[in-house]
Amino acid sequence: MQLSPTRTLPSRLLVRGADVLPGVLVTAAIAVVSTGIGALVPVLGSAVPAIVLGVLLSVIRPRVMARHDRADARIQPGIAYSGKFLLQLAVVLLGVQLSVGSIAQVGLDSLPIMLTTLAVCLLGAWALGRMLRTERRLTTLIGVGTGICGASAIAAVAPVIGAASAEIAYAVSTIFLFNILAVVVFPLIGHALSLDPHTFGLFAGTAVNDTSSVVAAASVFSTAALGYAVVVKLVRTLMIIPISVGLSVMEAHRSTDGRRLTGRRVAKLVPWFLVGFVIVALINSTGIIPDAPRAVLVQASVFLITMALAGIGLSTDIPALRRAGWRPLALGGMLWVLVTVTALGTIAVTAALRG
Structure with a gap:
């Protein structure tokens, strides 16, 4: 009897695959279109x-599917699968962009700025979120999205805290808005302060979230700033790990009514996809992954995130977005200004200390 689950595994996988395939194909189609849009307008990206x-289709979907309840029911499992499992798988593949060598290259030069801006952003999110009375999960998503790496951080944290689709959609859209402002404003700030390319790369890589926006802002300022800005941004991705683990512990503590969390229980709280992220990054550090397959894996991670966000958009509760109102947007704007000022201030202080 104990071998029965193993024997039936192939058939169960086939059944599961057939169950999710229609909805996955829908999210894949949206991802293809979105990738094309991102190629035409690089600053938008595909996410x-x-x-x-996805949100637009979720608005018209009830009308289109009103007479096709059976078809709607067929695509629903795949939409949910894309928004959850494919999102987690994408986080695992993000590890292929990092290596011990790249982390060492950035080194102590960026670590003080990264840690300071992250700490200030998370504390600011907590304080400003309470002041604005924004919903706790939405506050967390906007805080980690602003403080770490935009949609990738939101993707990693959302399943940890059990965020709803509407909250994820609002957070991603908010982060994107201020990333676009950064592309326009940051190069002007850099020239006004007479920053050299290295310093501007550090600034942009620390204070801009999405990779496409980092590339755009650094390119507008100077091509010499581009390489370092991207490396700094990628290393910031590592902050997903301690933040997600910390949030896992907090969520578990909240759900267990204050009961003591042992080391073993804390270890079990670490999401599988974060473990996978670290393993992939370590494998990449060995240099055994050739450049061509690595490039394919990087593109695969981006496409999976695009599929996942399409699924999240299709599952979005539009009335919940309306109920959220202007306060989360105001929170995102305040945090954006806070991170920008903190990054510039920390860069100035560290430069002065180094003489």
Whole structure:
């Protein structure tokens, strides 16, 4: 009897695959269109078009599917699968962009700025979120999205805290808005302060969230700033790990009514996809992954995130977005200004200390 689950595994996988395939194909189609839009307008990337198209389709979907309840029921499991499992798988593949060598390259030069801006952003999110009375999970998503790496951080943290689709959609859209402002404003700030390319790369990589926006802002300022800005941004991705683990512990503590969390229980709280993220990054550090397959895996991670956000958009509760109102947007704007000022201030202080 104990071998029965093993014997039936192939058939169960086939049944599960058939169950989710229709909805996965829908999110894949949206991802293809969104990738095309991102190629035409690089500053947009593919993630934002995916979630916008998903939300728009979620508005018209009830009317289109009103007489096709059976078809709607068939695509629903795949939409949910894309928004959850494919999102987690994408986080695992993000590890292929990092290596011990790249982390060492950035080293002590960026670590003080990264840690300071992250601490200030998370504390600011907690304080400003309470002041604005924004919902706790939405506050967390906007805080980690602003403080770490935009949609990737939101993707990693959302399943940890059990965020709803509407909250994820609002958070991603908010982060995107201020990323676009950064592309326009940051190069002007850099020139006004007479920053050299290295310093501007550090600034942009620390204070801009999405990779496409980092690339755009650094390119507008100077091509010499581009490489370092991207490396700094990628290393910031590592902050997903301690923040997600910390949030897992907090969520568990909240759900167990204050009962003591042992080391073993804390270890069990670490999401599987974060473990996978670390393993992939360590494998990449060995240099055994050739450049061509690595590039394919990087593109795969981006496409999976696009599919996942399409699924999240399709599952979005539009009335919940309306109920959220202007306060989360105001929170995102305040945090954006806070991170920008903190990054510039910390860069100035560290430069002065180094003489």
